[in-house]
Amino acid sequence: MHKFSKATYIIIVLVLAGVTPLLAQHDNKAEHEQKANKHEEQTFDAGEFVMHHVSDAYDYHIVSFGNTNISIPLPVILYSKHPELHGGKSFHVFMSTKFHHQHADYKGFRISEQKDYDGKIVEINAEGQEIGKPFDLSITKTVAGIFVSIMLIFTVLFSVKRMMKKNKGKAPKGIQNIVEPIVLFIRDEIAKPTIGDKKYEKFMPFLLTLFFFILANDILGLIPFPPFSANVTGNITVTMVLALFTFVITTFNGNKHYWKEIYNPDVPWWLKYPFPLMPIVELTGVITKPFVLMVRLFANMLAGHMIVTVFVSLIFVFAHLMGPAAGYAISPVSVGFSVFILLLDILVSFIQAYVFTLLSALYFGMATADHH
Amino acid sequence: MGLVTPNPGTFIWMVIIFGIVLFILKKYAWVPILKTLKEREESIDKALNSAAEARKEVEGLKANNEKIIAEARKEKDIILKEAKEMKNKIIAEAKEKTNLETQKSIELARQQIEVEKNAALDEIKKQIAELSVSIAEKVIKKELSNPSEQKKMVDNLIDDIKLN
Numbered sequence: 181m182h183k184f185s186k187a188t189y190i191i192i193v194l195v196l197a198g199v200t201p202l203l204a205q206h207d208n209k210a211e212h213e214q215k216a217n218k219h220e221e222q223t224f225d226a227g228e229f230v231m232h233h234v235s236d237a238y239d240y241h242i243v244s245f246g247n248t249n250i251s252i253p254l255p256v257i258l259y260s261k262h263p264e265l266h267g268g269k270s271f272h273v274f275m276s277t278k279f280h281h282q283h284a285d286y287k288g289f290r291i292s293e294q295k296d297y298d299g300k301i302v303e304i305n306a307e308g309q310e311i312g313k314p315f316d317l318s319i320t321k322t323v324a325g326i327f328v329s330i331m332l333i334f335t336v337l338f339s340v341k342r343m344m345k346k347n348k349g350k351a352p353k354g355i356q357n358i359v360e361p362i363v364l365f366i367r368d369e370i371a372k373p374t375i376g377d378k379k380y381e382k383f384m385p386f387l388l389t390l391f392f393f394i395l396a397n398d399i400l401g402l403i404p405f406p407p408f409s410a411n412v413t414g415n416i417t418v419t420m421v422l423a424l425f426t427f428v429i430t431t432f433n434g435n436k437h438y439w440k441e442i443y444n445p446d447v448p449w450w451l452k453y454p455f456p457l458m459p460i461v462e463l464t465g466v467i468t469k470p471f472v473l474m475v476r477l478f479a480n481m482l483a484g485h486m487i488v489t490v491f492v493s494l495i496f497v498f499a500h501l502m503g504p505a506a507g508y509a510i511s512p513v514s515v516g517f518s519v520f521i522l523l524l525d526i527l528v529s530f531i532q533a534y535v536f537t538l539l540s541a542l543y544f545g546m547a548t549a550d551h552h
Numbered sequence: 553m554g555l556v557t558p559n560p561g562t563f564i565w566m567v568i569i570f571g572i573v574l575f576i577l578k579k580y581a582w583v584p585i586l587k588t589l590k591e592r593e594e595s596i597d598k599a600l601n602s603a604a605e606a607r608k609e610v611e612g613l614k615a616n617n618e619k620i621i622a623e624a625r626k627e628k629d630i631i632l633k634e635a636k637e638m639k640n641k642i643i644a645e646a647k648e649k650t651n652l653e654t655q656k657s658i659e660l661a662r663q664q665i666e667v668e669k670n671a672a673l674d675e676i677k678k679q680i681a682e683l684s685v686s687i688a689e690k691v692i693k694k695e696l697s698n699p700s701e702q703k704k705m706v707d708n709l710i711d712d713i714k715l716n
Contacts, residue, residue, distance in 0.1 A: 316561040323565045330573055337581040344588045363585060384586060385578035417558040421566040
């Protein structure tokens with residue numbers, strides 16, 4: 181049973197990684213010839229290389245052979261306020277293969293290469309000018325990465341739940357032994373000390389979901405091949421939503437004492453009247469707390485991905501500057517450093533998931549704390 | 553900078569996905585898992601407590617057993633002692649009784665012997681008397697056959713009487 185399901189997963193991964201790109205493997209030579217002058221120089225731009233690997237995209241790029249790009253296409257979902265430019269329809273769903281790796285327009289849409297909209301889909305008018313972005317609900321690389329990580333989380337957690345039911349009254353085994361200590365750690369080391377023994381239970385599902393979501397996306401983002409490798413937790417939108425959830429839950433669970441500490445803190449009166457200095461400071465704190473959560477996770481994960489990519493790009497930089505021999509010579513160093521940073525990133529993944537969860541729990545604890 | 557500008561589309565996807573995931577996991581994973589963990593902790597606590605209790609009980613039983621054994625041993629000693637005493641008493645009594653009986657029978661025998669002896673002596677005395685009478689008769693008959701002799705004898709008798 182277990183061996184079978186393992187084999188099934190391997191097949192699914194192989195299908196996702198190997199077969200799907202064939203669908204996307206178009207012969208792009210025609211398009212390339214049109215824009216050949218742009219790529220003619222074939223110089224290596226390390227900055228662009230790094231940014232390409234950490235940014236969101238409309239497909240999972242796997243590898244390029246010369247002018248042939250292999251990638252897993254992802255669905256593009258767009259809503260435009262200018263249906264007249266896109267064949268009369270305002271709602272559009274199509275696969276990203278239609279853009280032929282940024283080399284073609286489709287139905288009045290284009291993946292922009294201009295600085296303002298770099299890498300994003302823009303609308304073009306009849307004269308071929310980019311006039312702005314449509315509302316873009318595409319399943320981008322990040323969103324697809326979220327789906328993949330959630331599939332992993334569901335598989336792991338539901339199998340743990342099933343095993344717990346089956347092993348009731350017996351010692352835990354297998355994957356139970358990985359998940360249960362983490363759950364207990366979050367319960368006993370994070371939630372209970374920060375929120376208190378009485379109120380912690382209410383926040384446990386959110387804290388656990390938060391921790392496993394961040395951890396799964398951090399780790400999967402480090403696996404350098406599709407369908408993983410998406411830089412999910414290094415995407416500011418994702419961390420923003422996570423921080424927003426923490427902010428909303430904190431705000432809705434804030435008790436009288438919490439709000440009193442914000443609007444009327446226990447400080448000398450002249451700090452509150454006539455100019456409400458402390459209330460302003462406290463209110464700023466309410467906003468900065470989730471903001472810091474957002475930036476910390478985003479910056480840490482983005483930096484990890486960037487450094488790995490930078491070390492890899494060193495090979496090409498040296499090869500470009502001093503010839504292929506230098507590239508080959510530097511590659512062991514680059515690979516060594518990349519592996520080191522990757523291992524460090526695994527540690528960082530755990531730390532960031534822990535820190536985000538711990539700080540969220542701390543904020544919940546502050547919001548629900550009784551008078552002291 | 554594209555990297556630090558939140559993307560509205562991704563934002564909407566993220567809110568929807570994370571919200572649904574939070575809801576599903578809460579309902580179908582976290583609540584049952586946390587419940588099971590709590591139940592298991594409680595059952596382990598209970599099992600440990602009851603084990604400690606059982607151990608205490610066993611220790612109590614052991615102490616009790618030892619007490620009972622000690623008591624039994626004491627009782628055995630007492631019984632043995634009593635039996636010994638009784639045995640000695642019985643033997644002593646029997647000895648005394650036998651002595652008494654022997655004494656009695658000896659006394660009886662002696663009395664009987666005395667009686668028999670007396671009877672025998674009486675008989676002997678009687679026979680001796682008869683014999684002496686008959687002897688005396690014969691002698692007297694023979695002596696008195698001649699008158700000198702008779703006279704002599706009478707004299708003798710008279711002498712004897714005087715002497716006495």
